[in-house]
Amino acid sequence: MTSILAIDTSTDACSVALLSARTVRVLQEHAPRRHNQLLLGMLRELLPGGPGGLDAVAYGCGPGSFTGLRIAASAAQGICFAAQLPALPVSTLAAQVQSAIRLGLAGEGCWVLSTLDAHIGELYWALYQVVDGLPHAVSSEAACRPEALVIPGAEQVVALGGGMRYHADMTGASQARISALHDTVLPSAEDILPLAEAAFTAGAWQQAEAICPVYVRDEIRWKKLAEQGPQS
Incomplete structure (x- = not known):
């Protein structure tokens, strides 16, 4: 059975969700400008034993808050590199x-x-x-x-x-x-999961180094690792 972790920080809501053994567990908090303070703790609570057993990591790739999209992409990229997992970008x-x-x-x-x-x-x-x-x-x-x-x-x-x-x-x-x-509906990590599962089944995943937020506006663009130059 597919096990997928989903992360979304594209709006004022910070949310993570885990699909495992056909059950879904969700953690979500309305937390404007506090995503970076909450996300790691939420991930530890959801995955107390680490990412072992996951098949993929899904993330809300945008559009949305520029800072929020970077936070979700960075978290997904870190987990995917560490655990050698594929990533599943899902439109917010x-x-x-x-x-x-x-x-x-x-x-x-x-x-x-x-x-x-x-x-x-x-x-x-x-x-x-x-x-x-x-x-x-x-x-x-x-x-x-x-x-x-x-x-x-x-x-x-x-x-x-x-x-x-x-x-x-x-x-x-x-x-x-x-x-x-x-007008009060928001994207959520819980609702990333069905789309991510369909993409995973179809083989529409990406490598960790390809993780990239979608900003829509052309003048703002995330630089992939290969474009960032030497790391200090």
């Missing part, structure tokens, strides 16, 4: 849709606009459809100002996440497409 926007599925806010066939507050008056967003209980991307992840948001297609959508704080600033056409709005 897709994980947020999976949260909505678990909470009963989005069902089979539903079209879901997943958003996060990108701050500085912008939102991160992507459109998904729920197929076989998992979110399938209909659009690429993007960042834009709310008035510039153009929702692909013509279907009614369920809108999720912190980016919906800008709902009133969206065009009338975008507002008319939204049939339900749930």
Whole structure:
């Protein structure tokens, strides 16, 4: 049976989850700017014997908080190097849709606009459809100002996440497409697990040195180990 550790620190929530023997254990705390203080302790509590027995480590790869994404990527990279494990990057926007599925806010066939507050008056967003209980991307992840948001297609959508704080600033056409709005839903490590398990089964994993957050904005980019130059 597959055993996967998941880490997400992309928003104000700090969460870890462990899938083992078909059971899931979750630790989560709302902790703005305290992820680096909490994460290692949460990992020790979840894995008191260390990472032995794990098959892979999944992490919320973004988009989201720049600092938060670095924390999750660094933790995943360290565990994967130490235990020689593959990594499974999972979109935080897709994980947020999976949260909505678990909470009963989005069902089979539903079209879901997943958003996060990108701050500085912008939102991160992507459109998904729920197929076989998992979110399938209909659009690429993007960042834009709310008035510039153009929702692909013509279907009614369920809108999720912190980016919906800008709902009133969206065009009338975008507002008319939204049939339900749930602005308090957040991505969680628990909801990374179903997506990570599907990716692991499909062989869509990466080596530790390839771990890299997805920032969406082109001007900010994580440097992989090979790009960082000599280490002091």
